[in-house]
Amino acid sequence: MIVVIDYSVGNVKSVCNALKFIGCENELSNDFDKIRTADGIILPGVAAFGFAAAALGETAEVIKEVAKAGKPLLGICVGFQLLFDSSCELGYHSGLSLVEGKVVPLPSNVTVPHMGWNRVEIPEDMTLLKGLRTSEHFYFAHSFHAQLTDKDAKVAYTEYDKPLVASVQKDNIFGVQFHPEKSGDVGMAVLRNFESICKGELK
């Protein structure tokens, strides 16, 4: 069972729809016991960082607790950004500090939001992206991006004038700036990989 964190922001149900489509048992919930007993956690997010962080409330501590204990965690979009230390979107906000880095605005010389399908170069050593071609298109929709400083994290990039962090992996912590639930077949493959990671079938 994968628990998709329900923190009442935007389009969280899309992730559940996609999991259901691939046949992955899941539940949209904010229940602490369910989060503690789940095989894995997905932190979705469509909202401004500060709004999402506030909506998450005390659940943040439970997520940190289970993530540090080794439970697979996948952050998507703003859920991915929440994995880092902080964001400066509409004021300074603290993140979960599970991966070292901060979230900053996209530079002003490019069209913002970064919206649409962009190519991600797939590194061989990232479990979440296993089985994909050497580069794949994913759907992005964001105005802020992560500046990664964590030397222990594996990273996949996309090119938007400069390289942008598209995905990170640090032990059991996974994150994608793009939306796998909206990235068609390739996105479904990523979610299947996460399910396999949660079941212990993929390491």
Added chain:
Amino acid sequence: MLTKRIIPCLDVKDNRVVKGVNFLNLRDAGDPVELGKKYSDEGADELVFLDITATIRNNKTIVDLVERVAENVFIPFTVGGGVTTADEIDTLLRSGAEKVSINTAAVLNPRVLSESADRFGAQCVVLAIDSKRDPKTGRHIVHLKGGREATTIDTIEWAIEAEKLGAGEILLTSMDADGTKAGYDIELTSAVADAVNIPVIASGGAGDMSTFRDVLTAGKADAVLAASVFHYGEYSIHDAKEYLAKEGLPIRL
């Protein structure tokens, strides 16, 4: 590199996709979910569902439709047509829409853009503009209520203002080009794209495949919207994308 998007538009009435010429002689064109899936399989980068009765307000039918699409189609989709408040946007996003487009209501109450952007993020908020050129002055003028009502607002100035307010994308329809199949309005599209730093979707005037190329290059559009050329099967989305890739544009194939 970010790819250029090809977006089929599905006009919806009473939970069915309808086809017609300039909103006249509407014919049933099938189930929105089935058509959405078909287009997604053909390589559509996004979908737009437009409630042509503009009755999204308090309309449970459209919410059901959005839910069904979201359960079956796994590419982004935008819903629009008569949306007036941030709470309505909230309902549509929660039902599974990726983005919601606002047109008339944003002109009458521009705060709906800023309120929605603050609550949901700018990337969910699409400003739709129906624009028509004033033959006397040459200015492009914003029209409301499905194009039936002229304003005195300059399209380019409104686009700039909307970006400041929090719109994350502009869906720009040239009423002059719409339905002509003679090509998108390059002058209008490039003027808006130059004036703002958010993505611009060109709409109105899709004809042969070169019309896509022209508005994505000379017109500086980030994406193209088209309805009848796809609905009537003049060529498939896949054909169009292969053509554009051959022409050297960044395309997801």
